[in-house]
Protein backbone atom coordinates (compact mmCIF):
# COMPACT_ATOMS: atom_id res chain seq x y z
CA UNK A 273 0.00 0.00 0.00
CA UNK A 274 1.29 3.47 -0.89
CA UNK A 275 2.47 5.45 2.08
CA UNK A 276 0.44 8.54 2.93
CA UNK A 277 2.70 11.55 3.28
CA UNK A 278 2.00 14.16 5.92
CA UNK A 279 2.12 17.75 4.68
CA UNK A 280 2.45 20.53 7.27
CA UNK A 281 1.00 23.92 6.35
CA UNK A 282 1.21 27.16 8.25
CA UNK A 283 -0.09 30.70 7.93
CA UNK A 284 -0.91 33.58 10.25
CA UNK A 285 -4.60 32.65 10.18
CA UNK A 286 -7.26 31.34 7.80
CA UNK A 287 -5.40 32.41 4.63
CA UNK A 288 -3.45 29.17 4.23
CA UNK A 289 -6.77 27.32 3.94
CA UNK A 290 -6.91 28.53 0.31
CA UNK A 291 -3.70 26.58 -0.33
CA UNK A 292 -4.83 23.62 1.74
CA UNK A 293 -8.03 23.39 -0.30
CA UNK A 294 -6.04 23.07 -3.55
CA UNK A 295 -3.81 20.43 -1.98
CA UNK A 296 -6.75 18.36 -0.72
CA UNK A 297 -8.51 18.58 -4.09
CA UNK A 298 -5.48 17.62 -6.14
CA UNK A 299 -3.55 15.25 -3.92
CA UNK A 300 -5.90 12.55 -2.75
CA UNK A 301 -3.35 10.42 -0.93
CA UNK A 302 -1.83 12.92 1.51
CA UNK A 303 -2.69 13.97 5.03
CA UNK A 304 -2.49 17.61 6.00
CA UNK A 305 -1.75 19.23 9.36
CA UNK A 306 -2.67 22.91 9.40
CA UNK A 307 -1.39 25.52 11.82
CA UNK A 308 -2.88 29.03 11.90
CA UNK A 309 -1.04 31.46 14.17
CA UNK A 310 -4.25 33.33 14.93
CA UNK A 311 -3.04 34.71 18.25
CA UNK A 312 -0.42 36.73 16.33
CA UNK A 313 -2.29 37.54 13.10
CA UNK A 314 -1.74 39.71 11.06
CA UNK A 315 1.83 39.00 10.01
CA UNK A 316 1.66 41.72 7.36
CA UNK A 317 3.54 44.36 9.30
CA UNK A 318 5.80 42.18 11.43
CA UNK A 319 9.59 42.52 11.42
CA UNK A 320 11.79 39.97 9.69
CA UNK A 321 13.09 38.80 13.10
CA UNK A 322 9.55 38.15 14.36
CA UNK A 323 8.62 36.31 11.18
CA UNK A 324 11.69 34.09 11.46
CA UNK A 325 10.87 33.28 15.11
CA UNK A 326 7.19 32.56 14.34
CA UNK A 327 8.24 30.46 11.34
CA UNK A 328 10.66 28.42 13.45
CA UNK A 329 8.00 27.75 16.05
CA UNK A 330 5.43 26.76 13.42
CA UNK A 331 7.81 24.43 11.58
CA UNK A 332 8.99 22.81 14.82
CA UNK A 333 5.39 22.21 15.85
CA UNK A 334 4.40 20.75 12.48
CA UNK A 335 7.41 18.42 12.40
CA UNK A 336 6.34 17.27 15.87
CA UNK A 337 2.97 16.39 14.34
CA UNK A 338 4.69 14.17 11.76
CA UNK A 339 5.04 16.60 8.83
CA UNK A 340 7.54 15.44 6.21
CA UNK A 341 7.12 18.48 3.95
CA UNK A 342 6.28 22.04 4.93
CA UNK A 343 4.21 24.40 2.80
CA UNK A 344 4.78 27.96 3.96
CA UNK A 345 1.26 29.06 3.01
CA UNK A 346 1.98 32.66 3.92
CA UNK A 347 3.53 35.01 1.39
CA UNK A 348 4.81 37.34 4.10
CA UNK A 349 6.79 34.51 5.74
CA UNK A 350 7.85 33.15 2.34
CA UNK A 351 9.14 36.58 1.28
CA UNK A 352 11.16 37.15 4.44
CA UNK A 353 11.80 34.08 6.61
CA UNK A 354 11.83 31.13 4.21
CA UNK A 355 15.56 31.18 3.25
CA UNK A 356 16.51 31.09 6.95
CA UNK A 357 13.97 28.37 7.74
CA UNK A 358 15.37 26.26 4.89
CA UNK A 359 18.85 26.62 6.39
CA UNK A 360 17.71 25.68 9.88
CA UNK A 361 15.54 22.64 9.15
CA UNK A 362 16.17 19.46 7.14
CA UNK A 363 12.58 19.04 6.05
CA UNK A 364 11.83 20.20 2.47
CA UNK A 365 9.84 23.44 2.22
CA UNK A 366 7.79 25.10 -0.48
CA UNK A 367 6.93 28.79 -0.28
CA UNK A 368 4.45 30.92 -2.20
CA UNK A 369 6.61 33.50 -3.98
CA UNK A 370 8.71 31.50 -6.44
CA UNK A 371 5.78 29.41 -7.75
CA UNK A 372 3.53 32.50 -7.87
CA UNK A 373 6.03 34.60 -9.80
CA UNK A 374 6.63 31.75 -12.24
CA UNK A 375 2.91 31.29 -12.86
CA UNK A 376 2.48 35.03 -13.53
CA UNK A 377 5.36 35.00 -16.03
CA UNK A 378 3.81 32.07 -17.85
CA UNK A 379 0.27 33.46 -17.93
CA UNK A 380 0.70 37.20 -18.58
CA UNK A 381 -0.49 38.32 -22.00
CA UNK A 382 0.84 41.87 -22.10
CA UNK A 383 3.83 41.40 -19.76
CA UNK A 384 2.46 43.90 -17.24
CA UNK A 385 2.25 42.05 -13.95
CA UNK A 386 0.66 43.58 -10.85
CA UNK A 387 0.84 42.43 -7.23
CA UNK A 388 -1.38 42.86 -4.20
CA UNK A 389 0.14 41.72 -0.93
CA UNK A 390 0.89 42.72 2.64
CA UNK A 391 3.11 45.74 3.25
CA UNK A 392 5.98 43.49 4.36
CA UNK A 393 5.78 41.37 1.21
CA UNK A 394 5.68 44.47 -1.00
CA UNK A 395 8.63 46.04 0.86
CA UNK A 396 10.67 42.85 0.52
CA UNK A 397 10.53 43.11 -3.31
CA UNK A 398 10.54 39.29 -3.27
CA UNK A 399 8.02 39.09 -6.12
CA UNK A 400 10.03 41.43 -8.42
CA UNK A 401 13.10 39.28 -7.79
CA UNK A 402 10.94 36.18 -8.25
CA UNK A 403 9.79 37.37 -11.69
CA UNK A 404 13.41 38.09 -12.76
CA UNK A 405 14.54 34.73 -11.40
CA UNK A 406 11.71 32.87 -13.13
CA UNK A 407 12.77 34.44 -16.45
CA UNK A 408 16.45 33.72 -15.80
CA UNK A 409 15.62 30.09 -14.97
CA UNK A 410 13.82 29.64 -18.29
CA UNK A 411 10.12 30.16 -17.50
CA UNK A 412 8.59 31.44 -20.69
CA UNK A 413 5.32 33.24 -21.34
CA UNK A 414 2.64 31.16 -23.04
CA UNK A 415 1.65 34.09 -25.25
CA UNK A 416 3.73 33.65 -28.48
CA UNK A 417 4.02 37.38 -29.24
CA UNK A 418 5.35 38.11 -25.80
CA UNK A 419 7.60 35.05 -25.93
CA UNK A 420 9.19 36.20 -29.16
CA UNK A 421 9.76 39.73 -27.85
CA UNK A 422 11.34 38.27 -24.73
CA UNK A 423 13.49 35.85 -26.73
CA UNK A 424 14.80 38.84 -28.70
CA UNK A 425 16.05 40.34 -25.48
CA UNK A 426 13.32 42.94 -25.06
CA UNK A 427 12.32 43.86 -21.51
CA UNK A 428 8.89 42.46 -22.28
CA UNK A 429 7.79 41.24 -18.85
CA UNK A 430 7.97 43.02 -15.51
CA UNK A 431 6.21 43.55 -12.24
CA UNK A 432 4.98 47.07 -12.95
CA UNK A 433 2.96 47.83 -9.82
CA UNK A 434 2.85 46.39 -6.29
CA UNK A 435 0.15 47.49 -3.89
CA UNK A 436 0.12 46.85 -0.15
CA UNK A 437 -3.37 46.06 1.16
CA UNK A 438 -3.12 46.15 4.98
CA UNK A 439 -6.86 46.18 5.65
CA UNK A 440 -7.70 43.01 3.74
CA UNK A 441 -6.42 40.43 6.26
CA UNK A 442 -8.23 41.86 9.33
CA UNK A 443 -11.45 42.00 7.29
CA UNK A 444 -11.13 38.39 6.17
CA UNK A 445 -10.17 37.12 9.63
CA UNK A 446 -13.29 38.85 10.96
CA UNK A 447 -15.46 37.00 8.41
CA UNK A 448 -16.14 40.16 6.37
CA UNK A 449 -14.78 39.08 2.98
CA UNK A 450 -18.13 39.57 1.34
CA UNK A 451 -19.09 42.92 2.84
CA UNK A 452 -19.65 46.46 1.60
CA UNK A 453 -16.52 47.52 3.54
CA UNK A 454 -14.44 44.94 1.67
CA UNK A 455 -15.80 46.22 -1.66
CA UNK A 456 -15.01 49.86 -0.87
CA UNK A 457 -11.51 49.11 0.36
CA UNK A 458 -10.80 46.80 -2.58
CA UNK A 459 -11.77 49.56 -5.00
CA UNK A 460 -9.28 51.94 -3.36
CA UNK A 461 -6.47 49.37 -3.48
CA UNK A 462 -7.14 48.21 -7.03
CA UNK A 463 -7.46 51.62 -8.71
CA UNK A 464 -3.68 52.26 -8.93
CA UNK A 465 -3.20 48.81 -10.47
CA UNK A 466 -5.83 49.54 -13.09
CA UNK A 467 -4.16 52.89 -13.77
CA UNK A 468 -0.84 51.07 -14.27
CA UNK A 469 -2.50 48.86 -16.92
CA UNK A 470 -1.68 45.49 -15.35
CA UNK A 471 -2.98 42.50 -17.29
CA UNK A 472 -2.15 39.82 -14.70
CA UNK A 473 -2.64 40.34 -10.98
CA UNK A 474 -0.85 38.12 -8.46
CA UNK A 475 -2.82 37.48 -5.27
CA UNK A 476 0.33 37.77 -3.16
CA UNK A 477 -1.32 36.90 0.15
CA UNK A 478 -3.03 33.59 0.80
CA UNK A 479 -5.99 35.37 2.38
CA UNK A 480 -6.84 37.19 -0.83
CA UNK A 481 -8.41 34.33 -2.84
CA UNK A 482 -11.32 34.69 -0.41
CA UNK A 483 -11.81 38.15 -1.96
CA UNK A 484 -11.58 36.92 -5.54
CA UNK A 485 -15.27 37.55 -6.35
CA UNK A 486 -14.96 41.15 -5.13
CA UNK A 487 -11.69 41.68 -7.01
CA UNK A 488 -13.15 40.15 -10.17
CA UNK A 489 -16.19 42.40 -9.92
CA UNK A 490 -13.96 45.49 -9.84
CA UNK A 491 -11.33 44.47 -12.41
CA UNK A 492 -13.68 42.82 -14.91
CA UNK A 493 -12.71 39.91 -17.15
CA UNK A 494 -9.70 41.48 -18.89
CA UNK A 495 -7.30 41.10 -16.00
CA UNK A 496 -6.08 37.60 -15.23
CA UNK A 497 -6.08 36.79 -11.54
CA UNK A 498 -3.06 34.65 -10.61
CA UNK A 499 -3.40 32.50 -7.49
CA UNK A 500 0.06 31.14 -6.56
CA UNK A 501 -1.57 28.17 -4.78
CA UNK A 502 -2.11 26.44 -8.13
CA UNK A 503 1.61 26.51 -8.87
CA UNK A 504 2.46 25.53 -5.29
CA UNK A 505 0.47 22.31 -5.66
CA UNK A 506 2.27 21.50 -8.91
CA UNK A 507 5.60 21.95 -7.15
CA UNK A 508 4.42 19.85 -4.24
CA UNK A 509 3.45 16.98 -6.58
CA UNK A 510 6.93 16.96 -8.12
CA UNK A 511 8.59 17.10 -4.71
CA UNK A 512 6.52 14.18 -3.38
CA UNK A 513 7.39 12.09 -6.44
CA UNK A 514 11.08 12.82 -5.92
CA UNK A 515 10.81 11.83 -2.25
CA UNK A 516 9.10 8.55 -3.19
CA UNK A 517 11.76 7.80 -5.79
CA UNK A 518 14.60 8.50 -3.35
CA UNK A 519 13.07 6.20 -0.76
CA UNK A 520 12.39 3.45 -3.29
CA UNK A 521 15.96 3.59 -4.54
CA UNK A 522 17.18 3.26 -0.94
CA UNK A 523 19.04 6.60 -1.03
CA UNK A 524 17.22 7.75 2.08
CA UNK A 525 15.40 5.88 4.81
CA UNK A 526 11.65 6.16 4.88
CA UNK A 527 10.45 7.74 8.14
CA UNK A 528 8.82 5.27 10.51
CA UNK A 529 5.61 7.26 10.77
CA UNK A 530 5.34 6.36 14.44
CA UNK A 531 4.11 9.86 15.36
CA UNK A 532 0.97 9.20 13.40
CA UNK A 533 -0.09 6.13 15.26
CA UNK A 534 -2.66 3.91 13.61
CA UNK A 535 -5.56 6.32 13.50
CA UNK A 536 -7.08 7.33 10.18
CA UNK A 537 -7.30 10.99 9.59
CA UNK A 538 -6.99 13.24 6.57
CA UNK A 539 -6.76 16.71 8.09
CA UNK A 540 -5.91 18.19 11.47
CA UNK A 541 -6.25 21.84 12.40
CA UNK A 542 -4.37 23.73 15.08
CA UNK A 543 -4.44 27.42 16.00
CA UNK A 544 -2.72 29.59 18.57
CA UNK A 545 -5.82 31.75 19.13
CA UNK A 546 -9.55 31.13 19.38
CA UNK A 547 -10.46 27.73 17.83
CA UNK A 548 -14.17 28.62 17.61
CA UNK A 549 -13.62 31.71 15.48
CA UNK A 550 -11.22 29.85 13.19
CA UNK A 551 -13.73 27.04 12.70
CA UNK A 552 -16.57 29.42 12.02
CA UNK A 553 -14.68 31.66 9.55
CA UNK A 554 -12.94 28.70 7.92
CA UNK A 555 -16.18 26.79 7.43
CA UNK A 556 -17.92 29.79 5.87
CA UNK A 557 -15.02 30.68 3.60
CA UNK A 558 -14.02 27.21 2.52
CA UNK A 559 -17.39 25.53 2.53
CA UNK A 560 -15.78 22.32 3.68
CA UNK A 561 -16.49 21.11 7.18
CA UNK A 562 -13.78 21.80 9.73
CA UNK A 563 -14.88 19.72 12.71
CA UNK A 564 -12.17 19.87 15.25
CA UNK A 565 -9.76 22.75 15.81
CA UNK A 566 -7.21 22.35 18.58
CA UNK A 567 -5.50 25.20 20.38
CA UNK A 568 -1.73 25.16 20.94
CA UNK A 569 0.45 27.67 22.75
CA UNK A 570 3.77 27.91 20.93
CA UNK A 571 5.60 30.44 23.08
CA UNK A 572 4.86 32.67 26.04
Ligand code: DGL
Pocket residue numbers: 283284285287288313314315316317345346347348349390393441476477478479
Ligand atom coordinates in the same frame (compact mmCIF):
# COMPACT_ATOMS: atom_id res chain seq x y z
N1 DGL B 1 -1.77 35.10 4.54
C1 DGL B 1 -0.53 35.71 4.81
C2 DGL B 1 0.21 36.07 3.56
O1 DGL B 1 0.08 35.33 2.61
C3 DGL B 1 -0.43 36.60 6.00
C4 DGL B 1 -1.12 37.89 6.00
C5 DGL B 1 -1.11 38.58 7.34
O2 DGL B 1 -1.21 37.91 8.36
O3 DGL B 1 -0.98 39.81 7.35
O4 DGL B 1 0.95 37.01 3.50
